[in-house]
Amino acid sequence: MIVPRYRIALSRIPQAGQGLYLxxxxxxGAVIIAPDKVHTVWPESRLRACAADSIEVESSVRWFEDWFSLTPEWSDECYVNHSYAPTALWHLGFIFALDDLPAGTEVTMDYRYVIGDGERMPFADSVTGREIVGLPWRQVLADGARRLLDLSA
Structure with a gap:
């Protein structure tokens, strides 16, 4: 569920396709996206049994530990693009604003938080050229919690 009013338009990020704009x-610190209609959650071992280009893999994000939520109906939340200088923080399925964001801001997040530990995205960051590799769960949990606590201060 996307909380603020938004639109989908061409991303300003090179090669990213469409993006989600406020x-x-x-x-x-405000919630931009909250999980809803999470009807399918799989362990990573089941997900990795699928082909890398399968709808299950393509529509999954790590929710917690080695459990992934699958959203094959491709909601507008899928238009949140990756950035190493994100405007938002993913934490336990929620996406929070990292700063006061004016209307017109593209919502971006760091994909390393939503892919499996050591998983590599099939593309590099188009701005920096850096590879996008999933972080260990404990680091994702600790980093997200620390950053979320900083947002509440």
Missing amino acids: DEPVAR
Whole structure:
């Protein structure tokens, strides 16, 4: 569920396709996206039994530990693009504004938080050229919790 008003338009990130843009300002720390309609959660071992280009793999994000939520209906939340300088923080399925975001801001996040430990995205970051490799779960949990705590201060 995307909380603020938004629109989908061509991303400003090179080679990213479409992006999700805010149509209203969002305050630092506010929830931009909250999980809803999570009807399928699989362990990573089951997910990795699928082909890399399968709908299951393509529509999955790590939710917690080695469990992934699958959203094959491709909601607009799928238009949140990767950035190493993100505007938002993913934490336990929620996406929070990392700063006061004016209307017109593209919502981006660091994909390393939502892919498996050591998993490599099939593309590099188009701005920096850096590879995108999933972080260990404990690091994702600790980093996200620390950053979320900083947002509440």
